[in-house]
Amino acid sequence: MSALLILFVCLALGILCRRYASLPEGIVPGINWWVLNVALPALVLALVPHVTVDAHLWFPVLGMYVTFFGAWALFALLGRVVGWSAQRIGCLTLVSGLGNTSFMGYPLMEALHGKPGLSIAVIADQLGCFPLLAAGGIVVASIYSGKGASVPTIVRRVLTFPAFLALLVGIVVSVSGGWPAAIEKVLLQVGQTLTPLALFSVGLQFKLHLRREEAGPLAASLGWKLLLAPLIVLGIGLAVGVSGLILTVGVLQAAMAPMISAAILADQHGLEPRLANTVLGAGILLSLVTIPLGNLFLPAG
Numbered sequence: 001m002s003a004l005l006i007l008f009v010c011l012a013l014g015i016l017c018r019r020y021a022s023l024p025e026g027i028v029p030g031i032n033w034w035v036l037n038v039a040l041p042a043l044v045l046a047l048v049p050h051v052t053v054d055a056h057l058w059f060p061v062l063g064m065y066v067t068f069f070g071a072w073a074l075f076a077l078l079g080r081v082v083g084w085s086a087q088r089i090g091c092l093t094l095v096s097g098l099g100n101t102s103f104m105g106y107p108l109m110e111a112l113h114g115k116p117g118l119s120i121a122v123i124a125d126q127l128g129c130f131p132l133l134a135a136g137g138i139v140v141a142s143i144y145s146g147k148g149a150s151v152p153t154i155v156r157r158v159l160t161f162p163a164f165l166a167l168l169v170g171i172v173v174s175v176s177g178g179w180p181a182a183i184e185k186v187l188l189q190v191g192q193t194l195t196p197l198a199l200f201s202v203g204l205q206f207k208l209h210l211r212r213e214e215a216g217p218l219a220a221s222l223g224w225k226l227l228l229a230p231l232i233v234l235g236i237g238l239a240v241g242v243s244g245l246i247l248t249v250g251v252l253q254a255a256m257a258p259m260i261s262a263a264i265l266a267d268q269h270g271l272e273p274r275l276a277n278t279v280l281g282a283g284i285l286l287s288l289v290t291i292p293l294g295n296l297f298l299p300a301g
Contacts, residue, residue, distance in 0.1 A: 014203015
């Protein structure tokens with residue numbers, strides 16, 4: 001409960017500071033740089049060696065791919081039917097297909113299921129959501145904005161991302177017997193800065209602007225991301241015999257709020273940034289209710 005309280009407090013502090021405080025220039029990029037390049041890799045390095053090998057660990061990763069490609073197929077079809085622009089289809093594919101499985105997923109899974117749940121969440125994020133952001137996200141943004149995406153650019157983005165490199169190192173360390181206790185302690189202490197800083201950063205960037213014409217796309221986007229996608233992932237898991245904590249974390253990571261980086265990517269490529277930020281803000285608020293609520297109905301809840 002205390003970990004969940006930290007989420008609300010840090011998010012609220014960020015929103016209040018954005019509204020009332022005089023913030024130094026560049027504070028958000030600075031915080032995000034630390035989170036992405038220091039805290040997140042440290043946490044990955046600390047947690048991956050403790051992941052228990054299980055025949056069903058593929059499931060949380062598959063859930064990320066089902067969510068992304070399902071969103072792409074859904075909004076490409078729906079956009080054609082209702083006459084949405086290419087920019088809107090690209091926008092909704094990004095923010096509906098990519099979840100906030102690290103900044104929000106890590107602390108929420110730790111709050112609900114402790115370190116075992118967090119370890120599974122890391123696998124879902126690093127082998128599922130991040131490669132999809134680095135590769136699939138770039139492809140979608142490029143296609144629907146009219147820009148090109150070269151294979152070398154995509155490969156370079158994946159192979160130079162610090163958390164992905166940390167995942168590879170963590171796997172090697174796991175096979176080699178794990179970290180010495182002193183090193184693991186340092187990695188955990190650095191990694192623990194991720195939760196408060198990430199949620200504070202989310203609060204600083206929080207925006208919720210809704211126009212009447214955006215109500216339909218907003219409902220469709222969050223309907224997929226927070227409800228339909230996790231139900232499909234749950235159905236797949238039950239059909240193939242996945243159970244327990246792996247099933248629970250896989251479904252909850254699929255149900256996570258839209259990814260901040262996805263909205264940033266939409267903004268950079270001119271894919272209706274206002275709508276992207278609206279979906280992001282509403283999704284963050286709703287998921288703080290829907291994730292704990294959904295957890296109650298899952299096997300490990």
